[in-house]
Amino acid sequence: MLNEYDISALLVTIKLASVTTAILILIGTPIAWWLSQTRFKFKAVIEAIIALPLILPPTVLGFYLLMTLGTNGPLGNLLESLGGSSIAFTFTGLVVGSVIYSLPFVVQPLQNAFSSVGKQAMEVAATLGASKLDRFFTVAVPLARSGFITATVLGFAHTVGEFGVVLMIGGNIPGETGVLSIAIYDHVESMEYAQAHLLAGGLLVLSFIMLLIVYVFNRHFSIMRSDS
Amino acid sequence: MIECKIKIKLDSFILDANFSIPDRGVTVIFGPSGSGKTTLLRALAGLEENQNGYLKMGDSIWQDEENFVLTHKRRIGYVFQDAALFDHLNVQDNLDYGIKRSPNIEKAFIESIINLLDIKILLNRTTSQLSGGERQRIAIARALLIKPKILLMDEPLSALDMKRKQEILPYLDALHNDLDIPVIYVTHSPEEASRLADHLLLLDNGKVIGSGPINTMLTRFDLPMSHGKEATSLIDAIVVGREKEFDLMQLDFPGGQFTVPDNSLEVNSSVRLRVSARDVSLTKEKQIGTSILNIFPAIVDELSVEGGAQIMVRLKIKEVTLLALITRKSAEMLNLQNGVKVFAQIKSVAILS
Numbered sequence: 321m322l323n324e325y326d327i328s329a330l331l332v333t334i335k336l337a338s339v340t341t342a343i344l345i346l347i348g349t350p351i352a353w354w355l356s357q358t359r360f361k362f363k364a365v366i367e368a369i370i371a372l373p374l375i376l377p378p379t380v381l382g383f384y385l386l387m388t389l390g391t392n393g394p395l396g397n398l399l400e401s402l403g404g405s406s407i408a409f410t411f412t413g414l415v416v417g418s419v420i421y422s423l424p425f426v427v428q429p430l431q432n433a434f435s436s437v438g439k440q441a442m443e444v445a446a447t448l449g450a451s452k453l454d455r456f457f458t459v460a461v462p463l464a465r466s467g468f469i470t471a472t473v474l475g476f477a478h479t480v481g482e483f484g485v486v487l488m489i490g491g492n493i494p495g496e497t498g499v500l501s502i503a504i505y506d507h508v509e510s511m512e513y514a515q516a517h518l519l520a521g522g523l524l525v526l527s528f529i530m531l532l533i534v535y536v537f538n539r540h541f542s543i544m545r546s547d548s
Numbered sequence: 549m550i551e552c553k554i555k556i557k558l559d560s561f562i563l564d565a566n567f568s569i570p571d572r573g574v575t576v577i578f579g580p581s582g583s584g585k586t587t588l589l590r591a592l593a594g595l596e597e598n599q600n601g602y603l604k605m606g607d608s609i610w611q612d613e614e615n616f617v618l619t620h621k622r623r624i625g626y627v628f629q630d631a632a633l634f635d636h637l638n639v640q641d642n643l644d645y646g647i648k649r650s651p652n653i654e655k656a657f658i659e660s661i662i663n664l665l666d667i668k669i670l671l672n673r674t675t676s677q678l679s680g681g682e683r684q685r686i687a688i689a690r691a692l693l694i695k696p697k698i699l700l701m702d703e704p705l706s707a708l709d710m711k712r713k714q715e716i717l718p719y720l721d722a723l724h725n726d727l728d729i730p731v732i733y734v735t736h737s738p739e740e741a742s743r744l745a746d747h748l749l750l751l752d753n754g755k756v757i758g759s760g761p762i763n764t765m766l767t768r769f770d771l772p773m774s775h776g777k778e779a780t781s782l783i784d785a786i787v788v789g790r791e792k793e794f795d796l797m798q799l800d801f802p803g804g805q806f807t808v809p810d811n812s813l814e815v816n817s818s819v820r821l822r823v824s825a826r827d828v829s830l831t832k833e834k835q836i837g838t839s840i841l842n843i844f845p846a847i848v849d850e851l852s853v854e855g856g857a858q859i860m861v862r863l864k865i866k867e868v869t870l871l872a873l874i875t876r877k878s879a880e881m882l883n884l885q886n887g888v889k890v891f892a893q894i895k896s897v898a899i900l901s
Contacts, residue, residue: 440632443595446619447626449649449694455620458645462636 326519328495329503336411336499337479340418344426344475345468347419352430353460356437371424378421382488385417389489409491414499417485425474433467434460466538473534477527550698550730554591554601554611563587563754571606571698573746574724574731576762578738584754585734589700592732593626594619605697623650625691625699625729630707631683633675639686640671646694653695664726665689665719681712685719692727699723699731705740720744721901725818738773742766742782742822743900767862767869769852774871775860779825781871782900787813803865807841811899820900825860827895828872832882834891842894846870848884863892 322330355367373381389408390396396406407413437460445455461468483501490497492506500519507516550571556563563584569575577585590596592603594610594617603611610617633642647653662668665685670678678686684704691699704720705713717740723731724744735741741748741762748765750758758771763782766773773779783806785799790810799806799819806821813819834843846863853859859879861872870892882890 440628441634443619444626444628444632444634445645446595447593447624448646448690449620449623450645451618451620454649459634459636463634465636 322518323515325494325498326503326515329498329500329519332411332495332498333480333500336414336418337476339415340422340479341426341472341475343415343419344422345472348423348426348430348471348475352427353434353456355427355431356434370427373421374424378482378484379488381421382417382485385413385420385485386489389413389416408489409493409497411496414486414490414497417489418479418482421482421485422475422478425478426471429467429470429474430464433464433470437463469537470534473530477530480523481527549604550606551602551604552592554588554599554603556587556591556596556599558587558598561587561754563591565591565751565754565756567749567756567759569732569747569749569759571730572728574733574744575747575749576741576745577732577734577749577751578741578745579736579751581736582753583751585736585751586702588751589702589732589734592698593624593700594622620649623694623697625694625696627684627687627691627699627701627704629703631680631687633678633683633686633690635675638672638674639667639678642675642686643671643690643693646690650694653693657695658693661689661692664692664722679712680708681715684708684712684716688719688723692723692729696729699729701731701733703734703736705737706735717743738778742780743820763869767871769850769860769862774862775852775854777826777873779860779871779873780822781825781869783821783823783868783870783897785819785821787815787817787819789815801868803868804844806894806897808897808899813899818901822898822900823870823894824896824898825871825873827897828863828870829893829895830861830863830872830874830878830882830884830890831893832890835893838893840893840895842897844892844894846890846892848886848888848890850886851879851884863890865892 351370355363360366386408387393388395389406391400391406391408396408399406407416441459441463442455445459450458481501483505486497486499486502490499490502492498492502500523504516504519507513507519549568551568553566554563561584565584565588577588579585587596591599601611603609608617609615610622634645637645647658665688667682667685667689670682670686675683688704705716708716733740733744745762748758748760748762749756750765750771758765758768760768765771766779767781768774783801785801785806788798788800788805790797791807795810796807797810797813799808799821808821834845844865846865849862849864849869851859851861853876854873857875857877858873859876861874861879861884863870863872872892884890
């Protein structure tokens with residue numbers, strides 16, 4: 321069964337994925353809304369930057385994060401001069417890396433959902449006396465709910481599955497930055513295939529269930545919509 | 549009064565609307581597709597960006613060089629072409645959305661609007677359980693329930709088929725008769741305009757080409773509606789009595805009394821009559837022994853030669869204006885000129901409400 325090392329890896333992973341997803345929804349929502357509404361000339365540039373983690377090898381991303389956040393990096397220096405310490409090889413560093421790595425998985429579904437809400441529903445709400453913020457929360461968000469479900473599940477699942485970024489800036493400190501995907505790698509390295517199977521199989525099943533939830537929910541909503 | 553001087557530049561179109569209209573009754577914005585009707589209505593609601601100008605609504609200034617009152621602070625009822633109900637809310641919650649955001653909406657008022665539009669049995673439905681006509685009635689109720697200062701309607705019937713239109717029109721009449729808020733109604737349908745309008749604002753290619761009381765606009769020779777075989781005039785009248793044995797009813801109007809087929813409207817209800825210019829003939833002396841029931845003394849106000857054989861005559865029956873389309877030959881035989889006294893024989897009328 322799971323040993324102490326595996327359990328701590330599981331807990332760190334769940335904590336990391338939850339914190340990352342929460343932060344991503346918080347910062348991804350305004351970004352996605354802005355992208356869905358703006359006629360900004362260089363919108364495509366912003367979209368490309370956000371989509372970058374989709375195609376970039378995670379080790380590249382991890383390497384640059386390490387360079388920036390590490391003791392000798394510009395942000396690391398800044399943090400140290402402010403009396404803090406470098407966040408490389410800490411849980412916080414892992415969260416920062418994960419947020420950047422999973423950003424497109426949250427922003428894109430939200431942006432699509434906000435775009436399909438359309439202008440008219442918001443205009444109706446305005447004529448009925450709702451201010452900008454009011455109609456965002458009472459019209460745009462509820463109408464984009466399927467986007468929120470997709471974004472949450474994809475953001476969470478993708479963070480659980482990351483490896484390269486974690487390897488570069490996490491450093492696999494048990495209880496702090498040691499996560500499941502690295503634990504699996506360690507088991508394989510030490511020829512502990514039974515343990516590796518347990519964790520890998522668990523992740524496989526978990527990922528499948530989460531995706532299933534997304535598809536069932538979205539189907540449910542699209543059926544409700546097509547009724548009208 | 550509603551005073552408006554608005555200029556909007558869209559990609560390949562400029563709306564330059566400069567007009568003032570009464571802030572009571574129904575004003576119909578009428579014009580062909582692409583003339584800028586919807587854009588103008590949206591500008592009145594504060595929904596159009598890239599605009600500048602001046603907009604005064606009764607006592608309040610909604611827009612000038614320094615100020616721009618945002619849509620949600622204007623308190624307008626806006627009915628979109630396709631109802632635009634919120635699909636994430638049921639019917640009741642759709643209605644409550646506006647009520648919650650408006651001060652002092654009394655229960656009795658809510659009841660009265662629900663009765664006016666006859667939607668009580670629909671309140672617990674989801675929006676997907678409504679027909680097109682029902683959706684539009686909910687949308688109208690939702691707009692009215694915030695006690696708007698003005699009701700703006702953008703072709704509310706255009707998305708409906710003939711039968712649904714007939715289903716909604718009586719409610720629009722009721723709105724017209726029972727409510728004391730000004731309505732601005734956009735349409736390209738002459739039938740809707742002549743049935744609903746008190747005032748007409750004519751738009752063509754982004755410019756206002758005329759504005760005035762509906763019948764004046766229909767009979768002005770410098771405007772297109774007063775020409776051709778489709779030309780009509782409107783007469784507002786009141787039911788005063790009936791001749792049961794002949795299935796007829798009598799209607800009083802400022803120029804006299806009409807006798808028309810009974811359509812079971814109650815005494816004292818107001819009706820609007822549409823008289824086609826082709827159905828009006830003129831005589832010098834009052835005919836006796838004719839089958840025509842409705843004959844009124846009139847004075848020739850102005851003549852306009854149409855193409856070919858015909859001539860359009862504008863008549864005054866006291867202060868009521870009427871068009872008659874006759875041949876040029878008849879006009880010459882009767883020696884028609886401005887100010888000549890004639891008798892107008894009206895062969896048939898259509899009752900619009």
